[in-house]
Amino acid sequence: MSPQDQHGSRGYSVPTGRPYALKELQASLGSLGDHLRELYDGAHPAEYDGIADALYVAFQTAGGLAPAKSYTGCSEHPNGALDPEAPDGWGRCLICNDRRRLGLRGRGGRAGAPTPPAGEQRRLGYPVPDPPYTLTVLRTCLRTVEDQRFHLSLSSPAEDFVRIADDLHRAFIVARELSRPRNASGCSEHPGAPIDPDAPPGEACIFCAGRKRRAQRSAQTPEMLPRIRRGERRQLQRRFERPPG
Secondary structure: OOHHHHHHHOOOOOOOOHHHHHHHHHHHHHOHHHHHHOOOOOOOHHHHHHHHHHHHHHHHHHHHHOOOOOOOOOOOOOOOOEOOOOOOOOOOEHHHHHHHHHHHHHOOOOOOOOOOOHHHOOOOOOOOOOOOOOHHHHHHHHHHHHHHHOOOOOOOOHHHHHHHHHHHHHHHHHHHHHHOOOOOOOOOOOOOOOEOOOOOOOOOEHHHHHHHHHHHOOOOOOOOOOOOOHHHHHHHHOOOOOOOO
16 A cells, blocks of 8 residues: 555544434434324324424534534624625625725725625525425425435535535424414414404404404594693692691
């Protein structure tokens, strides 16, 4: 074996904590398939609570195995505030963009502000699947996770752990939405709203019914109360007369 081959074989070392975390990940995902087979369309939301909790634990473990993500794309402020009005070519970090804006003002508003390097333009956060959230979608997400976890090992690249963390987050979001109470009011704006027993059929949302009642009320002119002087007000608030002397 050449010296280069010997150096290459000794150049990789397992990151600290990866064996234990990978074992915990495999254990948390091992029994999810059995619990999922017992569910059916129309199952009670409480039956999804255990699956959502297990998926969240697995997601946290996989997120610890994967490299840390930057929500802002900024190496200096990875978890800072996002700039909702970031110009084209700038990063998403609000703090750095404010610094760039102040620099622009200091130069009289001229163009030529420094643009962030390409390394800052990274994918932000974890993916969230689009609705509808059904049992079929949850099974599809878990099937994808199962196909990936069998190929994970101590020497797997970081991209594999990033991929399974993203898929676990998708599955957790679906299970969490399925574990919430059903939309009994039938309102798309307030899905978890209480039901108004006095509302007509089709308008059972207590928030929308209250808004409709307030809109139907006739506008009344406010009545002004007579102004009371400060000394008289104190006398009215006094319940008992002071004893003489």
